[in-house]
Amino acid sequence: MSAEIAHAPALHHEHLSHQFEDIEQQRESYVVGMWAFLVTEIMFFGAVFLAYTVYRVLHHAAFYEAHKQLDIGLGTINTFVLLASSFTMALAVRCAQVRSRRGQVVFLGATLSLAGGFLVIKAVEYSHKFAHHLFPGQAFHYPDAAIADQARLFYSLYFGATGLHAIHVIAGMLVIGAMLVRALFDRDAKQDYMPVEMTGLYWHFVDIVWIFLFPLLYLIPK
Amino acid sequence: MPVVLYVRAFLGLLLLLVATLMAARLPLGVGFNSLIALAIAAAKALIVVFYFMHVRFSSRLVQIWAAAGFVWLLIMFGITLADYIVRSWAPIAGWQ
Amino acid sequence: MTASNEPAAVPLSEAHLESVAPHADRAPSYLSAGHTLRSWLLTQDHKRIAVLYLISISLFFVIGGLAAGAVRVELIKPRGTFMSSELYNRMFTLHGVVMIFFFLIPAIPAILGNFLVPLMVGARDLAFPRLNLLSWYLYSAGGLLAITAALTGGVDTGWTFYTPYSTFYSNSQVTMTIAGAFIAGFSSIATGINFIVTIHKMRAPGLTWFRLPLFIWAHYATSIIIVLGTPVVAITLLLVVAERVAHIGVFDPRYGGDPVLFQHLFWFYSHPAVYIMILPAMGVISEVISCFARKRVFGYHFVAGSSMAIAVLGFLVWGHHMFVSGQSMYAGMVFSFLSFLVAIPSAVKVFNWTATIYKGSVSFDAPMLFAFCFIGLFLIGGLTGLFLASLATDVHLTHTYFVVAHFHYVMVGGAISAYFAGLHFWWPKITGRMYPEGPARLTAVILFMGFHLTFLPQFVMGFVGMPRRYHYYPPEFQTMHILSTAGATVMAVAYLLPVVYLLWSLRYGKRATANPWGATGLEWTVPSPPPTHNFDTVPVVTGEPYGYDEADAPLPVTDSVVSATMQATGGKTPGGTA
Numbered sequence: 001m002s003a004e005i006a007h008a009p010a011l012h013h014e015h016l017s018h019q020f021e022d023i024e025q026q027r028e029s030y031v032v033g034m035w036a037f038l039v040t041e042i043m044f045f046g047a048v049f050l051a052y053t054v055y056r057v058l059h060h061a062a063f064y065e066a067h068k069q070l071d072i073g074l075g076t077i078n079t080f081v082l083l084a085s086s087f088t089m090a091l092a093v094r095c096a097q098v099r100s101r102r103g104q105v106v107f108l109g110a111t112l113s114l115a116g117g118f119l120v121i122k123a124v125e126y127s128h129k130f131a132h133h134l135f136p137g138q139a140f141h142y143p144d145a146a147i148a149d150q151a152r153l154f155y156s157l158y159f160g161a162t163g164l165h166a167i168h169v170i171a172g173m174l175v176i177g178a179m180l181v182r183a184l185f186d187r188d189a190k191q192d193y194m195p196v197e198m199t200g201l202y203w204h205f206v207d208i209v210w211i212f213l214f215p216l217l218y219l220i221p222k
Numbered sequence: 223m224p225v226v227l228y229v230r231a232f233l234g235l236l237l238l239l240v241a242t243l244m245a246a247r248l249p250l251g252v253g254f255n256s257l258i259a260l261a262i263a264a265a266k267a268l269i270v271v272f273y274f275m276h277v278r279f280s281s282r283l284v285q286i287w288a289a290a291g292f293v294w295l296l297i298m299f300g301i302t303l304a305d306y307i308v309r310s311w312a313p314i315a316g317w318q
Numbered sequence: 319m320t321a322s323n324e325p326a327a328v329p330l331s332e333a334h335l336e337s338v339a340p341h342a343d344r345a346p347s348y349l350s351a352g353h354t355l356r357s358w359l360l361t362q363d364h365k366r367i368a369v370l371y372l373i374s375i376s377l378f379f380v381i382g383g384l385a386a387g388a389v390r391v392e393l394i395k396p397r398g399t400f401m402s403s404e405l406y407n408r409m410f411t412l413h414g415v416v417m418i419f420f421f422l423i424p425a426i427p428a429i430l431g432n433f434l435v436p437l438m439v440g441a442r443d444l445a446f447p448r449l450n451l452l453s454w455y456l457y458s459a460g461g462l463l464a465i466t467a468a469l470t471g472g473v474d475t476g477w478t479f480y481t482p483y484s485t486f487y488s489n490s491q492v493t494m495t496i497a498g499a500f501i502a503g504f505s506s507i508a509t510g511i512n513f514i515v516t517i518h519k520m521r522a523p524g525l526t527w528f529r530l531p532l533f534i535w536a537h538y539a540t541s542i543i544i545v546l547g548t549p550v551v552a553i554t555l556l557l558v559v560a561e562r563v564a565h566i567g568v569f570d571p572r573y574g575g576d577p578v579l580f581q582h583l584f585w586f587y588s589h590p591a592v593y594i595m596i597l598p599a600m601g602v603i604s605e606v607i608s609c610f611a612r613k614r615v616f617g618y619h620f621v622a623g624s625s626m627a628i629a630v631l632g633f634l635v636w637g638h639h640m641f642v643s644g645q646s647m648y649a650g651m652v653f654s655f656l657s658f659l660v661a662i663p664s665a666v667k668v669f670n671w672t673a674t675i676y677k678g679s680v681s682f683d684a685p686m687l688f689a690f691c692f693i694g695l696f697l698i699g700g701l702t703g704l705f706l707a708s709l710a711t712d713v714h715l716t717h718t719y720f721v722v723a724h725f726h727y728v729m730v731g732g733a734i735s736a737y738f739a740g741l742h743f744w745w746p747k748i749t750g751r752m753y754p755e756g757p758a759r760l761t762a763v764i765l766f767m768g769f770h771l772t773f774l775p776q777f778v779m780g781f782v783g784m785p786r787r788y789h790y791y792p793p794e795f796q797t798m799h800i801l802s803t804a805g806a807t808v809m810a811v812a813y814l815l816p817v818v819y820l821l822w823s824l825r826y827g828k829r830a831t832a833n834p835w836g837a838t839g840l841e842w843t844v845p846s847p848p849p850t851h852n853f854d855t856v857p858v859v860t861g862e863p864y865g866y867d868e869a870d871a872p873l874p875v876t877d878s879v880v881s882a883t884m885q886a887t888g889g890k891t892p893g894g895t896a
Contacts, residue, residue, distance in 0.1 A: 283518060290546070291546075294546045294633070297633060297634070298550070298586055301634065301636075301637070301649075302579075302582045302583075302586075304649060304652075305582070305637065305645050305646050305649035306646075308646040308648040308649055309645070309646040309649075311646065311648060313647050314647070
């Protein structure tokens with residue numbers, strides 16, 4: 001590198017924080033930082049996936065039987081809902097980049113509604129499991145006594161993984177909601193698009209977790 | 223990124239969702255069926271990462287960090303599962 | 319953005335000279351940027367956050383040290399002196415939890431790293447200052463939770479929280495302690511992400527990767543471990559809590575769970591975590607050795623690369639904690655082999671430091687003495703690690719005091735010596751005052767001797783079979799235990815002395831110049847203590863680091879230079895508030 005770069009006039013930008021030299025550096029820093037954070041999230045969920053993989057290999061027959069109680073229909077609908085929400089989120093980011101306030105409001109709203117829909121369907125599924133005593137608590141009861149213990153393990157992992165995922169969905173909805181409010185008040189569409197893009201990255205990650213959870217939990221081969 | 227790319231990515235995802243449901247019904251054996259399900263899930267994840275998360279059009283640095291988590295996850299999976307797989311192997315005579 | 323952002327080319331050596339010269343319009347130092355409590359507790363300045371960390375981490379060091387002292391006193395007699403066995407278990411767990419999660423892991427990165435990373439890369443601050451402040455609050459919250467747990471009953475699982483004891487049998491404050499460690503983990507992650515982005519994106523013009531100080535390389539490697547490893551232990555501890563609270567069965571053999579899986583997941587983080595403790599220490603040592611030998615670091619590229627190699631290899635060896643835990647014998651053999659590989663980059667560092675000292679003009683200032691402590695103690699700690707990496711000897715030595723001695727040589731002997739080396743080396747930069755040299759050198763000597771007296775006997779008794787974590791022991795080990803306790807007392811003196819003279823120096827210490835050691839590196843081109851935004855002009859780096867053997871290398875500032883400067887600045891030293 002030569003000194004010329006340093007002599008180039010610093011790009012003054014309305015959204016530039018004091019610690020950065022120019023807006024490009026700031027944006028790239030945000031993206032790298034967000035990805036580093038997503039790496040931690042990948043490892044966080046990864047450990048649950050690993051535990052699940054180990055136990056599914058060890059207790060395959062029991063897991064196959066236990067997974068039959070899951071509702072593939074609802075699972076598929078939820079996968080569709082979450083994929084669609086990722087799609088609308090991507091469009092919301094694009095609208096933020098081209099400074100379309102209306103587009104942002106529409107697509108962030110759509111994403112928020114789809115995320116809410118996902119949680120409602122999840123709640124329906126959970127309530128069925130509770131009704132059938134499949135929640136691994138005091139009231140747990142599995143009809144086939146021979147594999148009841150391993151079934152309990154399966155449902156522990158099911159509730160653990162989907163529960164953690166649901167917490168991430170809720171966190172995502174809070175941030176998306178904040179972005180929606182921000183867009184609503186942004187009359188001149190002058191705000192930085194990076195927060196929306198960061199929200200998008202997070203939301204797509206939540207989608208990816210479900211992309212793996214769905215076949216692993218709902219589609220166990222015989 | 224043009225909107226048409228997002229639409230195509232979304233259609234691809236839906237196609238793969240249908241594919242994974244159909245593949246689950248094929249009687250290929252536990253290992254093969256699981257492998258196909260995971261491969262399709264990985265393909266879906268790649269579409270999301272590349273297009274929705276713009277990694278295909280990002281800097282090399284972002285691409286490396288996007289890959290790092292998945293690569294490290296494979297290391298954790300590989301080594302831990304290796305222990306479980308070889309645990310049933312007979313111990314070397316006289317060592318235990 | 320202010321006018322001060324106009325960049326200008328300032329070669330390192332000239333910048334040094336310039337910074338000694340008076341500045342009429344220089345910004346006030348970061349310490350005088352506000353004196354209210356609010357200005358400290360809501361600061362986003364990385365240097366102030368480092369000071370906040372320094373205060374809180376020191377408090378936790380005192381707590382962990384007191385617990386260690388209590389354990390040592392208790393072990394003077396074969397059947398204990400003043401504790402019940404329950405209390406003893408809680409005491410050594412408190413020592414382990416506090417020292418590992420609240421001292422060793424954050425100590426060098428969160429204090430010295432926080433202070434120095436932006437200065438060394440020529441940035442005005444870390445990439446995400448608010449995240450940095452949040453990390454301190456998370457650390458404090460986690461620490462308070464852990465201490466609350468200790469005061470409301472304590473934990474008796476050991477810092478490792480092994481299942482099924484932690485999930486099923488222990489009726490102590492496991493959940494609350496884990497919550498504390500969990501929250502502290504997020505603070506660690508926040509720091510790691512901040513360092514990664516700062517080192518990638520905020521280096522000054524001309525500061526290419528191979529011009530970075532080795533301290534930065536070490537912190538980059540550390541941050542990678544933090545980011546890749548910490549979430550795994552977070553979820554694992556979360557599963558332990560879920561198991562305790564809801565009996566979900568993930569690690570419970572009754573439901574087909576496997577307790578060994580807990581150990582896999584736990585050590586996937588907790589083995590690399592020892593590199594979180596030692597890598598930043600190695601970064602400090604590279605800086606100190608090079609400065610006080612007045613020589614370029616021998617084999618710079620290898621030392622930098624070995625940090626990265628340790629970070630990567632460190633993730634492949636966790637199974638050597640589990641040789642006798644029921645993992646496959648074949649997995650054990652592979653883990654044993656891989657563990658030996660870590661010795662290579664570690665040895666590269668030690669050899670390169672030694673070669674750096676060779677034919678250098680060595681001066682024995684306190685930081686250098688602490689660095690010598692580090693090399694000596696780390697050498698023993700590292701080599702005894704090879705005993706434990708060998709499958710066959712480990713079966714004999716595991717769960718004995720040999721292991722205790724080994725990791726204390728690395729983590730206490732190594733990491734704390736380096737922490738002291740760094741704290742003394744950069745004390746003038748952080749506070750603007752010189753520490754008193756005599757007491758500091760004395761401390762280094764006392765520390766070195768006290769340390770050996772404490773832990774050498776533990777190698778011996780471990781080798782002949784004294785198990786770790788036992789409250790009662792056979793009388794033949796008493797001599798060794800008494801020696802060890804005596805050594806701990808000597809070490810306590812070495813820990814108390816710096817508290818006294820460093821605090822003393824804040825008021826009575828000689829004012830520090832911008833570069834009292836004549837060291838290279840961007841942090842020495844700014845006044846001591848630095849102004850809030852670090853650099854008046856963006857520095858441009860034109861050469862390699864550690865240019866001590868170049869003709870225009872900065873020289874240690876002698877008293878005559880200081881007085882000349884004082885005349886030039888009208889009696890005020892550059893470090894003072896003009």
